Every structure is written in C-alpha cells, then in structure tokens.
Amino acid sequence: MGGTLALRSCLAVVGLVLLWGCGAQAVQFEVSARTTKCIAEEIQNNVVVIADYKIVHSDESHTITVKVTSPYGNQLHYQENVKSGQFAFTTSETGNFMACFWMLNAPATAVANVALDWKTGVHAKDWASIAKKDKLDGMELELRKLEEAVNSIHSEMLYLREREAEMRNLNELTNSRVAWFGIMSLLVCLGVAGWQLWHLKSFFERKKLL
Amino acid sequence: MVAMAPGSRRQWWIFLAVLVLVGLGCVDRGKALMTTITHQECVYEEVDYEGDTVSGSFVVIDHGLAWADEPGVELVVTSPIGAKVIGITAKEGEKFEFVAHQRGMYKFCFNNPGPTPETISFYIHVGHIYGLMDLAKDEHLKPLNVNIARVREALAAVSGELIYLKARDRRHRITNESTQRRLISYTVGEYICLIGVSLGQVYLIRKLFDKRLGYNRV
DSSP: OHHHHHHHHHHHHHHHHHHHTTTOOOEEEEEETTOOEEEEEEEOTTOEEEEEEEEEEESSOOOEEEEEEOTTSOEEEEEEEESEEEEEEEOOSOEEEEEEEEOSSOOTTOEEEEEEEEEEGGGGSOHHHHHHHHTOOHHHHHHHHHHHHHHHHHHHHHHHHHHHHHHHHHHHHHHHHHHHHHHHHHHHHHHHHHHHHHHHHHHHHHTTOO | OOOOOSOOHHHHHHHHHHHHHHHHSOOOOOOOEEEEESSEEEEEEEEOSTTOEEEEEEEEEOOOOSOOOOOOEEEEEEOTTSOEEEEEEESSEEEEEEEOOSOEEEEEEEEOOSSSOEEEEEEEEEEOOOOHHHHHHOTTSOHHHHHHHHHHHHHHHHHHHHHHHHHHHHHHHHHHHHHHHHHHHHHHHHHHHHHHHHHHHHHHHHHHHHHHHHHHHO
C-alpha cells in the first residue's frame, strides 16, 4: 500500500511538473544590429506578468539589451548586453506594456534570434505549489486549471462589454455633436453675413455714399 | 477523481503516460502581442507535433491618419521545409487556421507594402489534442483525459476569438476617438476661418473705398 502511494505521488509530481512547465513554447524573432524590436501587450491592472528571454542561436557571441516599460513610461526592467534573463512584475496600471530589444556595439550585419516567453495572468500562476498546498492530484488540477481559464475568459468578456459601452457613449456623443455643430455653423454663417451687411451699410452712410 | 484500481503495475505506467500526455497538451498561452512593422517583421513559432492545428489572428491598429487608402498588411506563413502555407492580405485584420503537416519551426512574416509604419496586434496558438490515435490502440487509456484535452482546446478557441475581438475593439476605439477629435478641431477651425475671412473682407472693402474716396477728393 505504501509503495503504491509513493508511486502514485511520484507520478502526480511528474505530471504536475509537466503541467506547470507547460507554456515553455516561446515566440521567436530576429534582432538585427541597426534596429530595435519592440513587442507590446495591453494588460489590465493588477495582473502578474512573468517573462524570460534568451538568444536561441546566433553566429557569434552576440548580446542584446532589454528594456521593459510601463504605459506611463516607468522602467520596469533594464539589462545591458546579456544573453538571457527574466523578469516578473505585477502591473499597477492598465495599458500597453512594452519590451524592447536591441544590440549595442555590434557589427552592422549581426543578427540574433531571440526567444521571448511572455506569460500573464492565469498562465503565470505557480500550479505546482498550489497543487501541493491543496493536495490536488492530476485530474483535479486539470479541472482547476480549466476553471481558472473559464473565469479569466468571463472577466475578459465583462471588460469587453464595458469598453463597448464606453464606445457606444462616445459614438452617440459624436453623433449629437455633429448635429449641433452643423446648426451652429449655419447660424455663425448667417450671423457673420448679417454683421457684414450692417457694418458696411453704416460705413457707407457715414461716408455719404448711400 | 482518478478511479484506478491500485493493483496492476501496468495500469500505473499507463496512468503515467496519460499524465505526461495531458501535461504536453497545454492550456492556451493567451497572449496577443503588438509590434510595429516598417517593411517586414517575422515571428517564429515551434510546432512540436505533426497534425497540430495552428490558429491565430492579426489586426491592423489604425493610426487615425487622414488617408483612408491603406494597402493593408500581408501575412505569409512558411513551413519548416520552405513551402508557403498561407498568404493573407488584410486591411483591418483577419483570423487564420491551418493544419501543420510537418513539425518544426514555422515562420510568420508580416509585410507592409505601404510607406508608413503600421502597428499590428497578432496572436498565434498551436493546439494539440493528443491521444485520439492512442485511444483506439489501448483500451486502458481513459477517454476522460482525451475529453479534458478537447475541452481545453475548445477553451483555447474561445480565448482566441476573444483576443481577436479585443484587438478589433481597440482599433475601432482609436478610430472613434480620432473622429471625435477631428470633429472638434475642424469645427473650431471652420468658425475661426469664417469669422477671420469676413473680417478680412470688411477691412478690404473699407480700404478700397477709402482709397477711392481719397482719389475722388483730389
């Protein structure tokens, strides 16, 4: 009985490690010497972001410089001339978070393939420790992950609904403004023409031409 | 709850295999990244299994520039052996999906034929449902795990649609805000122009008649 239990927990740990190590696939792109590559994502407030980047393969030993900025311009992470690294932060603003990569002091033909693994929200959670804390086995952990994914989808849809309401208000405001400004344009035109007529009439009467 | 009789050793190894395979069928990573394209930007994505469905979308974020005649952005997907898999040109954005027949590194290139740099928001998801083949071979493999993997892929599809919607909403929002700004600035400019032109007219007519009167008095 003890041997079976040990085997079972061993398998669970192996499964959990694989589940947690999930998402190790990364987006790869090329950084060349004269250009800066920037990747941005719009993230909401209070979301955990975990990312790591590395040079996958390049012809010589090139190094890249990384800078991560928040939507208001605060610098969250800066590393010069590294081959790999990672950063993690919790967002305190809603907006575009940008990670920029470039090469300093490299020959003009240098090209490096950078792999960036960028995880936010649900995927940044430490499932191994959650599973250990709540004593979940493989199936329960899977279902818990699915539940978290469904919750995050639900909250994203609510966010979309709010944005749509804002846009609808903006559109209705624009529509009513177009109507008002059109009428006002006409009134301003007529008013200005009337003023011109009155002013020139009084001017000619003063000059005794009329 | 996994209900397996703790007797047979073979069943435990199958359980391990299932767990390993479940681990490999990952939940959607759910990231939509934005990048600016001057002429061409290429992104690489690794496909681990033959037969995986690769899906995704890209949306061109509008700058709110005056010229509405954008040529759009073209997406060309190349397989690891160099064959072109998909070529799409879109002005606003497009979703795509294809089945990867080779495993390896796929190249997603975004081309911008126009003169101005364009910002796009793209999302790529490699979806793998394991076990559909293995289920027929081995009756000890639990269909429950395959179904959970299916649910996971369906959730990933929903998430992908949501990401596409969010990107389009962002684009429409930029357009609407630019419309509002243009409306106000053009209206104020129009009024200033109108009043300025009429003042100028009155001034010129007065000057004209002053000069004429001056000549006549001579």
